[in-house]
Amino acid sequence: MKIAIASGKGGTGKTTVAVNLALSLPGPVQLLDCDVEEPNCHLFLKPDIQRQEAVGVPVPVVDPELCDLCGECGRICQFNAIVALKTRPLVFPELCHGCGGCHRICPREAIHEENRPIGDLIFGHRDGVTFVQGRLQIGQAMSPPLIRAVKKAADSDALCIIDSPPGTTCPVITAIRDSDYVVLVTEPTPFGLHDLRLAVETCRALGLPCGVVINRCDSGDERVTAYCRDEAIPVLLEIPDDRRIAEAYSRGTPAVDVLPELRREFQRLMKNIRDRIAGTPTPTR
Amino acid sequence: MKLAITAAGDDLQAPLDPRFGRAARFILYDTETKEFDVVDNAQNLNAPQGAGVQSAETVSRLGAECLLTGHCGPKAFRTLTAAGIRIYTGLSGSVADAIHRYESGQLEAAADADVEGHWQ
Numbered sequence: 001m002k003i004a005i006a007s008g009k010g011g012t013g014k015t016t017v018a019v020n021l022a023l024s025l026p027g028p029v030q031l032l033d034c035d036v037e038e039p040n041c042h043l044f045l046k047p048d049i050q051r052q053e054a055v056g057v058p059v060p061v062v063d064p065e066l067c068d069l070c071g072e073c074g075r076i077c078q079f080n081a082i083v084a085l086k087t088r089p090l091v092f093p094e095l096c097h098g099c100g101g102c103h104r105i106c107p108r109e110a111i112h113e114e115n116r117p118i119g120d121l122i123f124g125h126r127d128g129v130t131f132v133q134g135r136l137q138i139g140q141a142m143s144p145p146l147i148r149a150v151k152k153a154a155d156s157d158a159l160c161i162i163d164s165p166p167g168t169t170c171p172v173i174t175a176i177r178d179s180d181y182v183v184l185v186t187e188p189t190p191f192g193l194h195d196l197r198l199a200v201e202t203c204r205a206l207g208l209p210c211g212v213v214i215n216r217c218d219s220g221d222e223r224v225t226a227y228c229r230d231e232a233i234p235v236l237l238e239i240p241d242d243r244r245i246a247e248a249y250s251r252g253t254p255a256v257d258v259l260p261e262l263r264r265e266f267q268r269l270m271k272n273i274r275d276r277i278a279g280t281p282t283p284t285r
Numbered sequence: 286m287k288l289a290i291t292a293a294g295d296d297l298q299a300p301l302d303p304r305f306g307r308a309a310r311f312i313l314y315d316t317e318t319k320e321f322d323v324v325d326n327a328q329n330l331n332a333p334q335g336a337g338v339q340s341a342e343t344v345s346r347l348g349a350e351c352l353l354t355g356h357c358g359p360k361a362f363r364t365l366t367a368a369g370i371r372i373y374t375g376l377s378g379s380v381a382d383a384i385h386r387y388e389s390g391q392l393e394a395a396a397d398a399d400v401e402g403h404w405q
């Protein structure tokens with residue numbers, strides 16, 4: 001079972017929810033940090049790191065002896081990463097998404113693939129939580145292949161909690177697309193609401209069921225709650241604006257370590273999600 | 286000699302489009318016959334990435350030998366150079382002005398890209 005924690009707006013508490021949920025559940029739980037451009041779950045989980053593995057994208061290399069300049073490779077590429085000119089094909093590895101289309105379509109078998117490293121997978125463990133982090137290399141702009149590698153490294157039969165990147169663009173789609181449920185973490189502010197709407201539309205376009213966690217729930221206004229009611233989106237959990245949580249956060253300590261009673265709230269959140277996936281939702285509010 | 290000029294409109298009085306990869310149109314001007322064609326570049330205007338590479342491929346396919354534009358990034362520059370196209374950057378004003386400056390020998394071909402890529 002895959003539960004993705006996403007948000008729309010950044011800084012609403014995705015990592016807080018992902019880490020504390022993972023730490024509140026009886027194991028085995030897998031926590032996947034798919035926010036590969038700035039992974040931060042490890043700052044709170046503090047796992048023992050066991051190993052690291054490089055991830056690359058297969059990029060085309062053209063043999064000029066075999067190439068007859070037919071141009072099929074350039075026509076199939078949706079990302080302008082290979083272009084066939086009158087004199088020779090040019091490859092732009094940094095634009096290549098590694099789909100392998102040019103390699104397969106080349107009638108002269110003039111293209112082979114070489115690996116271009118884009119980042120690393122980091123594997124760790126703490127208290128029954130298996131941890132996988134994707135870490136994009138500095139200067140790389142293309143995160144989806146690494147996000148796919150993080151998800152592939154997990155055992156898809158066991159429970160996976162996916163900490164997604166913020167926003168609603170390709171990295172988010174890649175992180176959440178095959179989840180069983182998406183938890184959208186928001187804050188009760190106009191900005192939180194604005195981006196929550198976008199995130200809800202994204203989930204609906206992907207056909208994914210979603211529910212909302214309102215973080216710092218007593219810090220803003222009622223518009224997020226009203227929106228969720230009007231759109232029939234369940235509010236799964238409300239986390240109060242508690243100075244003790246903020247102080248723990250600033251020290252890199254998970255909220256459940258300072259407020260153990262929160263564990264029950266996160267366990268309830270998980271039960272609520274499981275019931276919804278099974279089609280027997282418990283009433284929330 | 287065929288010149289490709291990036292254009293915001295569809296005649297010689299149109300402003301030169303300073304962008305190459307995401308230029309609205311290309312005007313293809315024949316210096317011998319003084320005639321021109323207009324080629325729409327809307328597809329590249331909306332390309333998620335590699336617009337410069339694709340525009341360079343278009344200009345090459347159209348048979349242009351020179352490109353007159355405002356700015357040209359590194360990947361477009363590499364592609365145009367591989368296609369044997371001379372590049373003139375830093376132009377502004379109307380398409381007709383750019384053609385006049387080229388024909389009166391006021392321009393010097395660019396030796397390198399004049400702006401950073403947008404991707405990396």
